[in-house]
Amino acid sequence: MxxxxxxxxxxxxxxxxxxxxxxxxxxxxxxxxxxxxxxxxxxxxxxxxxxxxxxxxxxxxxxxxxxxxxxxxxxxxxxxxxxxxxxxxxxxxxxxxxxxxxxxxxxxxxxxxxxxxxxxxxxxxxxxxxxxxxxFRFQGPMVQLRQALDQGVIGTPVAARLSWRCGFDVFKGQPYLAKVERLVLLDLVIHLFDLARFLFGDVDRILARTQKVRPGIAGEDGAVCLLEHGGGVVSEVLGSYHTRIDPDPFPETLIRVDGTKGHLEVRQGYQLVIHGPDGVTHRSIAPVAPDWGDPVWAMVQESVxxxxxxxxxxxxxxxxxxTSAQDNEKTFALVEAAYRSSAEGRWVDLATV
Ligand SMILES: NC(=O)c1ccc[n+]([C@@H]2O[C@H](COP(=O)([O-])OP(=O)(O)OC[C@H]3O[C@@H](n4cnc5c(N)ncnc54)[C@H](O)[C@@H]3O)[C@@H](O)[C@H]2O)c1
Structure with missing residues (x-):
């Protein structure tokens, strides 16, 4: 280059x-x-x-x-x-x-x-x-989470849950999404797959189940997936556009990671809670809103x-x-494997996709 x-x-x-x-x-x-x-x-x-x-x-x-x-x-x-x-x-x-x-x-x-x-x-x-x-991997809170994991605050990660489930009306700003036949995995969970790869490395196999809850849309609006990472971590990845929560966590990804020496959580409100060998610490990992930003979209805009x-x-x-084209091909392969897994009701090996 x-x-x-x-x-x-x-x-x-x-x-x-x-x-x-x-x-x-x-x-x-x-x-x-x-x-x-x-x-x-x-x-x-x-x-x-x-x-x-x-x-x-x-x-x-x-x-x-x-x-x-x-x-x-x-x-x-x-x-x-x-x-x-x-x-x-x-x-x-x-x-x-x-x-x-x-x-x-x-x-x-x-x-x-x-x-x-x-x-x-x-x-x-x-x-x-x-x-x-x-x-998503460029969101300030996720960069800080990765730094904490790299510092070994909970030892070696073993299992994790990444959840982006909310009731935010994505169809209002993006009406074309109502007609997309591959919706939540391709539009949203793709970000979580990339985040899971960023935090825990590449994935060997995946088990996924999609759901369609909202009437009148072409694609699925919920998905629950299980990922086996090559390094040994097992992660659960959950995405939905139909979950009613008050207060709504949009646009936050809520995360729990269990490690060999403790566990940590990224809680709603950009709180990183670390249960490490020396006790519990609470840290704010709130994004820094750009001057031109809007408070609700601050994290999204900072990540852009x-x-x-x-x-x-x-x-x-x-x-x-x-996130080069070559790197993103691996994230995209997870989406393709997840659709196959959900359709066939079985684990899918990434080497076969
Ligand atoms: N990363 C994120 O957090 C995030 C969030 C929302 C949307 N997106 C992505 O951003 C992309 C755009 O989404 P959007 O909601 O803004 O779409 P949109 O439909 O609102 O806007 C797309 C625009 O592209 C124009 N366009 C299409 N083909 C063109 C061409 N050949 N030449 C010139 N202009 C052309 C259209 O006229 C339209 O104005 C999508 O891929 C979406 O998934 C990403």
Whole structure:
């Protein structure tokens, strides 16, 4: 990978200016090492609205486009941020690969594992850095949890539970999700699988069961999964869009890890409680809200900022990003294996996926 000069801002363009992309827009705008020079959407008025948000604050707005290839020819950026839904990723990353531009692409990588593998091959053949915007492992609280585990505060992890179950109405902001046939595993649990890999390493096999509770949606909205990690940890991963809890924990992942010398919990309200050999400690691991953030979305927005900062750093240093295309293929394989497991009612070995 070519290294960029440390003193030069990298010129960034975004494609996709919908529901989630506003977080990307604000993060690129505020990141020191980036200069957002273009925004693109098939619906040009959405791109124009994004440029308007930047101009409002008295800053030079990015140029507005409705065609990615045209934007790349006109602006010759250092990197492209693809913030569209998964069906368009293969075509859009293909354009970036043909133009030889480093790319970061939102999750889910693609609708299925075969498409993921085609895109990985495209990027490898073109020699472009390709990172997936898998942001849960970049959440401040999760980074602090990983640090505590690395410090051995509970000895060696043995068993864990990662739970993201709430009643937050995802269909309000993302109405297209009601029509998606593969819903909770592909849209949400994929983040938890990545987090489980980040905390406990790669997975050998998986047992999963999906559930559909909410009427009128095409896909499943709940899943319970059991993962056997190669290093010996067994983790339980639970995801749901139908669980009624008051107060609702959105957007927090609640975690329990048992180790050889104690256990720890990440409790609602960003509390890390460690039951270690020397007693119990309580620590706040609350996220730091960006200036442009909203209190409910603070952790999400902080993680977007951290994810984008990581990609900038990867390009500057020539290092592979932590959630590179190759790495994310492993997370995606877990999703594919989980659907197979649920359909066939049996454990699925990752080596067979
Ligand atoms: N990481 C997270 O925490 C998180 C949260 C929410 C959404 N997402 C992901 O972000 C992605 C986008 O989701 P969204 O809810 O913002 O979608 P959206 O439908 O609101 O926005 C997508 C935008 O992309 C545009 N678009 C589609 N194809 C295009 C093309 N070929 N060229 C130019 N523009 C094109 C559409 O016109 C639309 O404006 C999804 O993959 C979703 O899963 C991630």
């Amino acid at each position: 070519a290294q960029a000069g440390a003193d030069r801002k990298l010129r960034v363009v975004m494609v996709g200016c919908g529901f989630f992309a506003r977080n990307h827009l604000m993060a690129w705008h505020h990141l020191e090492g980036a200069e957002l020079v273009g925004v693109c959407d098939l619906d040009k008025s959405r791109a124009a609205a994004f440029a308007g948000l930047i101009a409002q604050a008295g800053n030079t707005p990015p140029a507005v486009f409705d065609d990615l290839a045209g934007m790349l020819d006109a602006l010759r950026p250092d990197l492209v941020d693809v913030v569209t839904t998964m069906e368009s990723h293969e075509a859009l990353v293909g354009i970036c690969a043909r133009k030889g531009v480093a790319t970061i692409c939102q999750k889910p990588f693609a609708p299925d594992l075969a498409a993921v593998r085609r895109i990985v091959a495209l990027a490898e053949q073109a020699g472009i850095p390709l990172m997936i915007h898998e942001n 900022l951290n994810t984008q900062a990581h990609f900038l750093e990867a390009i500057r240093t020539g290092q592979e990003a932590a």
